[in-house]
Amino acid sequence: MFKPARHGEVGGVSLQRSQQQKPLRSHDRLNLCAEMSHKIVNLRVRDVRFPTSLEQHGSDAMHTDPDYSAAYVVLDTDSGLKGFGLTFTLGKGTEIVLCAVKALAGLVIGKSLQEIVSNFRGFYRLLTSDGQMRWLGPEKGVIHLATAAVLNAVWDLWARAEGKPLWKLLVDMDPKQIVSCIDFRYITDVLTEEEALDILVxxxxxxxxxxxxxxxxxxxxxxxxxxxxxxxxxxxxxxxxxxxxxxxxxxxxxxxxxxxxxxxxxxxxxxxxxxxxxxxxxxxxxxxxxxxxxxxxxxxxxxxxxxxxxxxxxxxxxxxxxxxxxxxxxxxxxxxxxxxxxxxxxxxxxxxxxxxxxxxxxxxxxxxxxxxxxxxxxxxxxxxxxxxxxxxxxxxxxxxxxxxxxxxxxxxxxxxxxxxxxxxxxxxxxxxxxxxxxxxxxxxxxxxxxxxxxxxxxxxxxxxxxxxxxxx
Ligand SMILES: C[C@H](O)[C@@H](O)[C@@H](O)[C@H](O)C(=O)O
Ligand SMILES: [Mg+2]
CATH class of the missing domain: 3.20.20.120 (Enolase-like C-terminal domain)
Incomplete structure (x- = not known):
């Protein structure tokens, strides 16, 4: 299991901004205070739809009139820092994804970012393997789209807390920590944790x-x-x-x-x-x-x-x-x-x-x-x-x-x-x-x-x- 974060770190990665960032705004400076654990206090989700079908943008042989849409998630934390996430839909039915996000919200609200990322594999498992909700999937369909929206917001929050774009957060991570974010359940017959680590190293x-x-x-x-x-x-x-x-x-x-x-x-x-x-x-x-x-x-x-x-x-x-x-x-x-x-x-x-x-x-x-x-x-x-x-x-x-x-x-x-x-x-x-x-x-x-x-x-x-x- 991934070692707990030391003081001043989020998930074992020190809170430093990468070189090529824009200058800090005062708001960011407040949020980057190393003392903060960024406890998630609220989750909001909205149904956002764009009428792309009017001009046939996005049309294909099966989806002839898509309205590009999203279930859009905002995580509020006690530090003021926010995490934004979404999952993509084609219009109708986005309201169902919103319901699923709301059903997952209870598993997220009250947790701190530090708590989540210091055992991200465990948190992924918590969201995808809830003893009752997994019946809706497992790990497929609307409930999995909802999981994606929520977790995308958590990753966004993490990258913001680090002051880095997400790709850079990942690139700077120790291979062990990357592997600690992955749930290897059901794939160890082709990829074990050790093999994954070896590839990354x-x-x-x-x-x-x-x-x-x-x-x-x-x-x-x-x-x-x-x-x-x-x-x-x-x-x-x-x-x-x-x-x-x-x-x-x-x-x-x-x-x-x-x-x-x-x-x-x-x-x-x-x-x-x-x-x-x-x-x-x-x-x-x-x-x-x-x-x-x-x-x-x-x-x-x-x-x-x-x-x-x-x-x-x-x-x-x-x-x-x-x-x-x-x-x-x-x-x-x-x-x-x-x-x-x-x-x-x-x-x-x-x-x-x-x-x-x-x-x-x-x-x-x-x-x-x-x-x-x-x-x-x-x-x-x-x-x-x-x-x-x-x-x-x-x-x-x-x-x-x-x-x-x-x-x-x-x-x-x-x-x-x-x-x-x-x-x-x-x-x-x-x-x-x-x-x-x-x-x-x-x-x-x-x-x-x-x-x-x-x-x-x-x-x-x-x-x-x-x-x-x-x-x-
Ligand atoms: C309905 C969508 O626009 C799809 O047609 C689109 O995602 C497409 O399959 C693609 O590969 O970009
Ligand atoms: Mg395609």
């Missing part, structure tokens, strides 16, 4: 250079913003040509509703981006296994790097069959945005059912469970290409992939993080993209905080935006 070599490289160059990204399924060919062409001008070289196209449309749209994009740029296609679970193989074979001429979510996200053996059939065409299978826990990822990896692991910051049980998946992916030598987009997913997952490169994989081959150009303006520390790369965030925290005004305007159903929509 070995990757210490060259860590500083990789961190400097990331600060200078950023992490490579691809864009999904040009080719949502509901966009017209005209729109697609315009967005693609704008993206090319801004330096994008990797593009994802939505497919799966109509084969002839897919062939036309994919040819169009391939022609515009040229043979050396990278193209990926995403069917969002539209097909049965045999249909997936025949449909994607017809699209092989546009040379996609991967087909994403070809079939049910739970069908591990189906994905394995598709992977096997498409391998001779040079097309890999990617999945993960609806892969609900580490056990599923374990089996996908064991069965060679995916060639690209798409972690998700709000689907899995926050940083804790994502760490387990990053380490398993490393063990199986499968590249991680995170799912992002939605609302806030880019802001969050950039921290995890930076950690992955600096402290786990040390490899950029066949790796890139998704980027979607929507709704960043609603965050206090929005992502910074330069030359199609994610630049490492500098503000303390997990980049989850939304502007209060945005939350008020988009809160469902009372916010102005929704009042106007309802009146129409």
């Amino acid at each position: 070995k990757a210490q070599e060259g860590k500083k250079q990789r961190e400097d490289q990331m600060l200078k160059e950023g992490y490579p990204a691809y864009t999904t913003s040009c080719a949502w399924l509901g966009y017209s060919d005209q729109q697609l062409k315009q967005l693609c040509s704008d993206a090319l001008k801004s330096g994008w070289t990797r593009f994802k196209v939505k497919v799966g509703a109509d084969l002839e449309d897919d062939i036309r749209r994919c040819r169009l994009i391939r022609k515009m981006i040229g043979p050396s740029s990278t193209l990926m296609i995403d069917a969002n679970q539209r097909w049965d296994v045999a249909e997936a193989i025949s449909w994607v074979s017809r699209l092989a001429e546009v040379k996609p790097l991967w087909i994403e979510e070809p079939t049910s996200p739970d069908d591990i053996l189906g994905h394995a069959a598709i992977s096997k059939a498409l391998a001779p065409l040079g097309i890999g299978v990617a999945t993960g945005e609806q892969c609900h826990n580490r056990v599923m990822f374990k089996q996908f990896l064991q069965a060679s059912a995916l060639q690209f692991v798409q972690i998700d910051s709000c689907r899995l049980g926050s940083v804790n469970e994502n760490l387990a998946v990053l380490l398993m992916a490393y063990k199986f030598q499968v590249p991680v290409c995170p799912h992002a987009g939605g609302v806030g997913l880019c802001e969050l997952v950039q921290h995890l992939i930076l950690f992955d490169y600096i402290c786990v994989s040390a490899d950029l081959r066949n790796r890139m993080c998704e980027y979607v150009d929507h709704l960043h303006e609603h965050f206090t520390s929005p992502v910074v993209i330069q030359d199609a790369h994610y630049m490492p965030p500098k503000d303390p925290g997990y980049s989850c905080e939304m502007l209060e005004e945005s939350v008020n305007r988009h809160e469902y159903p009372e916010g102005d935006i929704w009042k106007q929509e309802i009146q129409k």
Whole structure:
């Protein structure tokens, strides 16, 4: 078990600000007082929805009218420091996630940050294994989305208490402490605590250079913003040509509703981006296994790097069959945005059912469970290409992939993080993209905080935006 924190430390990490921080505001100085244990005194959760369906942003073969939304959590502490967290939804049903967050609140309120992070594995287990509530999951569905929202807020709080962006908090952590945050239950047959530690210790070599490289160059990204399924060919062409001008070289196209449309749209994009740029296609679970193989074979001429979510996200053996059939065409299978826990990822990896692991910051049980998946992916030598987009997913997952490169994989081959150009303006520390790369965030925290005004305007159903929509 992780050793208890000494006086003046949070979870064994001394309370120091990293070099590249913005200057301290007086408010921060107050919060960073080393004496404070940051006892969580309240948890608030709000239903925040953006009417993205009006313009078909985010549309795909299965989710034709998503309103990008979030269950948005704020943790208040006795020191005045706050933690912000969220989980992503598509509109309807967000109120159910709010209920689940409220059901978990009793396990969080009254605990101090110090208490939580000095036994983070135990706290993760407390939230995911409550003897009554686990029946609702376990570790899947609405209750797990709620766990993600709450734990994301705890990680945000921790990073803020340290005065570091989350990626830097992780990068500076002792490997033993990282491992102490992971619940290895159900995965020890492929990854033991000792093996995880060994991976992290070995990757210490060259860590500083990789961190400097990331600060200078950023992490490579691809864009999904040009080719949502509901966009017209005209729109697609315009967005693609704008993206090319801004330096994008990797593009994802939505497919799966109509084969002839897919062939036309994919040819169009391939022609515009040229043979050396990278193209990926995403069917969002539209097909049965045999249909997936025949449909994607017809699209092989546009040379996609991967087909994403070809079939049910739970069908591990189906994905394995598709992977096997498409391998001779040079097309890999990617999945993960609806892969609900580490056990599923374990089996996908064991069965060679995916060639690209798409972690998700709000689907899995926050940083804790994502760490387990990053380490398993490393063990199986499968590249991680995170799912992002939605609302806030880019802001969050950039921290995890930076950690992955600096402290786990040390490899950029066949790796890139998704980027979607929507709704960043609603965050206090929005992502910074330069030359199609994610630049490492500098503000303390997990980049989850939304502007209060945005939350008020988009809160469902009372916010102005929704009042106007309802009146129409
Ligand atoms: C409904 C959403 O926009 C999805 O289409 C989106 O997350 C997508 O699968 C993606 O990979 O970005
Ligand atoms: Mg997808």
